[in-house]
Amino acid sequence: MKYRKFGNTDLLVSEIGFGSWAIGGNTFIGNTPIGWGVSDDKESEKAILKSVDIGINFFDTADFYGLGHSEVLLGKVLEKKPDIMIGTKVGHRAINNTIQLDYSKNYIIEACHKSLKRLKRKVIDFYQLHSARMVHLENKECIEAMEQLKKEGKIRYWGISLNTFNPGPEGEYLMQDKTGDGFQLVFNLINQKAFPLMIQAQKNGYGLIARMPLQFGLLTGKVSNEKIFSKDDHRNFRLNTVIITKINKILDNKVWKLCNKYAVNKVSLALSFILSFDSVSTVIPGIRTATQAAENTAGIVKLDKEDLMFLQSLYQTDWKSVVNIMEKLG
Numbered sequence: 001m002k003y004r005k006f007g008n009t010d011l012l013v014s015e016i017g018f019g020s021w022a023i024g025g026n027t028f029i030g031n032t033p034i035g036w037g038v039s040d041d042k043e044s045e046k047a048i049l050k051s052v053d054i055g056i057n058f059f060d061t062a063d064f065y066g067l068g069h070s071e072v073l074l075g076k077v078l079e080k081k082p083d084i085m086i087g088t089k090v091g092h093r094a095i096n097n098t099i100q101l102d103y104s105k106n107y108i109i110e111a112c113h114k115s116l117k118r119l120k121r122k123v124i125d126f127y128q129l130h131s132a133r134m135v136h137l138e139n140k141e142c143i144e145a146m147e148q149l150k151k152e153g154k155i156r157y158w159g160i161s162l163n164t165f166n167p168g169p170e171g172e173y174l175m176q177d178k179t180g181d182g183f184q185l186v187f188n189l190i191n192q193k194a195f196p197l198m199i200q201a202q203k204n205g206y207g208l209i210a211r212m213p214l215q216f217g218l219l220t221g222k223v224s225n226e227k228i229f230s231k232d233d234h235r236n237f238r239l240n241t242v243i244i245t246k247i248n249k250i251l252d253n254k255v256w257k258l259c260n261k262y263a264v265n266k267v268s269l270a271l272s273f274i275l276s277f278d279s280v281s282t283v284i285p286g287i288r289t290a291t292q293a294a295e296n297t298a299g300i301v302k303l304d305k306e307d308l309m310f311l312q313s314l315y316q317t318d319w320k321s322v323v324n325i326m327e328k329l330g
Contacts, residue, residue, distance in 0.1 A: 001016065006126070006157075007182050007205050008181070008207075009157050014282060015282055015283065017283065018047075020060060020070045021061075021062070022288045023288060024067075025070075027066050027067055027069070029097060030097035030098060032234075033233060033237075035066060036233055038232065039288060043289050045077050046289070047292065050293040051287060057083065058087065058284075062090075062130055062161075063088060063090055063115050063118075064093075068114075071115055071118035071119050086124060087125060087126035088127065088128070089130035090112065091103050092130050101131075103142040104142075105145040105148075112124065112127065112149050112155065124155045125155075125156050129142055131163050133170060134173060143179060146180070158180055160183055161185075162197075164186050165193070171200075174206075182201075182209065184208075184210075185197065185208065185210065185211065187274060188214065189215070189273050189319075190218065190322060190323065191212070191323050192315040193323060202278075207281040208279055209282055209283075210284070213270060213274050216239060218239075218251075219266065219267070220266060226241060238329050255311070262301050265299060
């Protein structure tokens with residue numbers, strides 16, 4: 001495992017981190033699934049331990065994943081491993097069977113203490129506003145809360161987990177204000193919309209977490225054109241056979257041929273693309289089993305400049321329209 005500095009902080013994080021959304025389990029808010037279907041806690045615990053053995057030292061979660069269950073699992077397994085770093089998020093709530101956003105100062109401070117309890121930690125290494133928007137930042141309460149928690153030693157560093165399909169101006173706002181320490185954003189072979197922000201963040205010394213590196217599993221090469229996701233899987237309303245078929249066609253015709261050149265599998269190529277940019281501090285694929293932990297950390301290579309340029313060019317010619325369709329689906 002290789003390690004990278006997280007922006008201007010003193011955190012040295014594994015270039016492959018552990019995305020903990022899926023281990024939160026089968027959870028609904030009203031009729032809306034907010035998880036990845038059924039999970040097995042015993043398998044999740046094995047996945048966490050295997051990841052630590054491999055050298056993963058950064059785990060990312062949120063108090064919303066499984067409505068706290070993901071944090072509970074990490075706390076249970078990692079309690080006696082203080083060298084492991086954990087990032088979690090705040091701002092999403094389940095109220096009266098609806099998903100609501102709350103970035104008030106009082107709520108953030110209260111939620112932080114609850115996360116610390118579930119995680120069995122005295123301090124959170126990287127605390128994130130979960131998709132906060134400009135209206136929340138300009139209100140200033142959430143920023144005041146983060147700075148207070150940092151001053152009190154409850155969190156080491158903080159930032160924003162940016163919107164999935166529209167990174168928006170929130171990152172630029174924090175950089176202009178010279179506050180916060182890092183961002184979590186979507187960046188992968190398909191969705192490269194956040195690339196300009198990545199360059200700007202690196203120049204300003206912000207750490208970057210690349211999430212959804214396998215784009216809902218589509219970049220594993222294992223999702224067939226006919227795939228229908230179960231109703232307890234959030235991908236059920238985010239993907240359909242039309243968009244899956246379109247994506248697989250582009251991948252088969254233009255992308256996967258590079259696997260032979262680098263002697264890697266499809267997952268390794270997808271992760272290697274992201275890690276070929278030194279602005280990225282860590283990539284957090286979702287890991288549900290010990291086998292996935294091993295698969296997601298093997299075969300990482302540095303792609304040639306010409307191949308990076310080619311894969312980036314596909315965003316304008318092929319992927320941008322696809323991303324726009326996925327954004328409309330939710």
